[in-house]
Amino acid sequence: MCGIVGYAGTSSAVADHGALDVLIEGLRRLEYRGYDSAGVAVVADGAIHARKKAGKLVNLENEIAQEPLPESMTGIGHTRWATHGGPSDGNAHPHLADGGKLAMIHNGIIENFAGIKAELLADGVEFLSETDTEVAAALLGKVYAEADGDLTRAMQLAVQRLEGAFTLLAVHQDHPGVVVAARRNSPLVLGLGDGENFLGSDVSGFIDFTRRAVELGQDQIVTITPDSHSITDFDGNPAEGKEFTVDWDAASAEKGGFPSFMEKEIFDQPAAVADTLLGRADAEGRLTLDELRIEPEKLAKITKIVVLACGTSAYAGSVAKYAIESWCRIPVEVELSHEFRYREPIVDKNTLIVSISQSGETMDTLMAVRYAKEQGAKTLSICNTNGSTIPRESDAVLYTHAGPEIAVASTKAFLAQITATYLLGLYLAQLRGNLFSGQIKDILADLAKIPAKIQDILDRSGEIKDLARSMAESKSVLFLGRHVGYPVAMEGALKLKEIAYIHAEGFAAGELKHGPIALIEEGQPVFVVVPSPRGRDSLHSKVVSNIQEVRARGAKTLVIAENGDSAVKDYSEWVFYVPETPTLLMPLLATVPLQIFACELATAKGYDVDQPRNLAKSVTVE
Ligand code: M6R
Numbered sequence: 001m002c003g004i005v006g007y008a009g010t011s012s013a014v015a016d017h018g019a020l021d022v023l024i025e026g027l028r029r030l031e032y033r034g035y036d037s038a039g040v041a042v043v044a045d046g047a048i049h050a051r052k053k054a055g056k057l058v059n060l061e062n063e064i065a066q067e068p069l070p071e072s073m074t075g076i077g078h079t080r081w082a083t084h085g086g087p088s089d090g091n092a093h094p095h096l097a098d099g100g101k102l103a104m105i106h107n108g109i110i111e112n113f114a115g116i117k118a119e120l121l122a123d124g125v126e127f128l129s130e131t132d133t134e135v136a137a138a139l140l141g142k143v144y145a146e147a148d149g150d151l152t153r154a155m156q157l158a159v160q161r162l163e164g165a166f167t168l169l170a171v172h173q174d175h176p177g178v179v180v181a182a183r184r185n186s187p188l189v190l191g192l193g194d195g196e197n198f199l200g201s202d203v204s205g206f207i208d209f210t211r212r213a214v215e216l217g218q219d220q221i222v223t224i225t226p227d228s229h230s231i232t233d234f235d236g237n238p239a240e241g242k243e244f245t246v247d248w249d250a251a252s253a254e255k256g257g258f259p260s261f262m263e264k265e266i267f268d269q270p271a272a273v274a275d276t277l278l279g280r281a282d283a284e285g286r287l288t289l290d291e292l293r294i295e296p297e298k299l300a301k302i303t304k305i306v307v308l309a310c311g312t313s314a315y316a317g318s319v320a321k322y323a324i325e326s327w328c329r330i331p332v333e334v335e336l337s338h339e340f341r342y343r344e345p346i347v348d349k350n351t352l353i354v355s356i357s358q359s360g361e362t363m364d365t366l367m368a369v370r371y372a373k374e375q376g377a378k379t380l381s382i383c384n385t386n387g388s389t390i391p392r393e394s395d396a397v398l399y400t401h402a403g404p405e406i407a408v409a410s411t412k413a414f415l416a417q418i419t420a421t422y423l424l425g426l427y428l429a430q431l432r433g434n435l436f437s438g439q440i441k442d443i444l445a446d447l448a449k450i451p452a453k454i455q456d457i458l459d460r461s462g463e464i465k466d467l468a469r470s471m472a473e474s475k476s477v478l479f480l481g482r483h484v485g486y487p488v489a490m491e492g493a494l495k496l497k498e499i500a501y502i503h504a505e506g507f508a509a510g511e512l513k514h515g516p517i518a519l520i521e522e523g524q525p526v527f528v529v530v531p532s533p534r535g536r537d538s539l540h541s542k543v544v545s546n547i548q549e550v551r552a553r554g555a556k557t558l559v560i561a562e563n564g565d566s567a568v569k570d571y572s573e574w575v576f577y578v579p580e581t582p583t584l585l586m587p588l589l590a591t592v593p594l595q596i597f598a599c600e601l602a603t604a605k606g607y608d609v610d611q612p613r614n615l616a617k618s619v620t621v622e
Contacts (some may be wrong), residue, residue, distance in 0.1 A: 001403025003030025009196030034081025082386030085130030098141030285441030360388025
């Protein structure tokens, strides 16, 4: 997830700002989307002038202060959350092509960039970065000649060759006053001004300058000049956008109109899962985890996996244990990073350490990974932050593509981590021959349906919010789950503790009779995550019995069950149904109502859900 802004204006129309002012202001507002590097390119005096710098926007501003840009009324700006290529000056956008005549910025992932790059290399094109974006820029440069110097036509020709998700913005030295953009499965909004027009990843990219905006459709190209805009599809046929007025203030615009980053991030989850899946399998359903960097022969010899993580990331690891053991028949241990190295763990060269960390900077996990490496284990990092320390120090990395997570309480990173562990499990099963290719293809097809199913839950969030508000005075909430529902229950409890400061505990439902049931008294709220009735038959009926047991002792039973599960109805005060999915994938759905519940309850109590007391987003001390 990156932030993108584009501008075309005339100095006669606006006396108080030039392109650079608009770009920097837009990037400041979009920095929540990515902040590992930033860059701008402007068109002036028949040339492209670009500046880019790793790190936060302030680094770019310092760079421009040292080496000022010429006055310009046309430009593009980018703030990056790295996917292909680590965060560095070289990988920062814009990328130049065609001998520096054009500049391009990009949000998304171009799945087929490797093939196009090979073709361009054969043509003699030189690349300066590791990014897929530079490949798209070079492709645009190549087809520009075929389009007889028509930049919009060239963009049409270029995007017809691209697969994946992308928003691309380009400027060319021969077209002052023109910005051309294309979008597929990645956001882009057009802003309309008087004698100036804007483009942004969202309206916060231009909210300081105009409130008139146009929503663009999928697979559309838009060309802006100071006093015109035109929209087409990828074949050049005219298309329409939908105009609307932005009625948010600037602060809520950054949160997409949501009251908090946490709520926004909960609603980002269909994209977080879809983006993490993107580009990881070929058309035949064969997983191609090119970034893994451990030779397949070595991975095939693994005899044990140890997952190391803390907090929410450790619960993602617990879900992974069920999936990987089931698909690959390799033993998987899940251990809190801070416990691991103090107990002389048994690991060797045939152990695969899988660390899971949103930030990639959690000190406990970093120390545990270093310790495991010293013992000769292979280390693989599942991480959301490109270029952070843990993936840098690991033998291999599998990035999640959730985009930056701003709220302290992890939500979209959790779902993206689970998704990545599924990909890893399927990849190992493919390598080791534990699953037939048809089985892997079927699971990938089920995973591909998950984003729409999460959206279905989000569309019904009102039911959960009503419940949460009615429970704002609760003193304690318990969560029960079994099998993959157990880590979901733990995560539901953690969310409530973290942001609503309510005592909450998650238990394995089977453990109830071994102690926790003594906690149940009249009115005690108990969430129960119920496995699918279509799954292992005994599991479902055992959890339904657990609901009856706590209800008989006065508990208020709040149930998350699968669509069509009529067995739970008679024993529940409240039921929320999630769409059907295979049992192992269920955490990607069942977690979402619990996140919404915690977020709404904490909001109803008047707490700052984004920055809960005593907590830091990244725990960089042991
Ligand atoms: O950045 P990491 O994933 O390594 O962070 C691990 C935990 O600190 C983190 O998941 C924490 O538990 C969150 N606040 C949970 O919402």
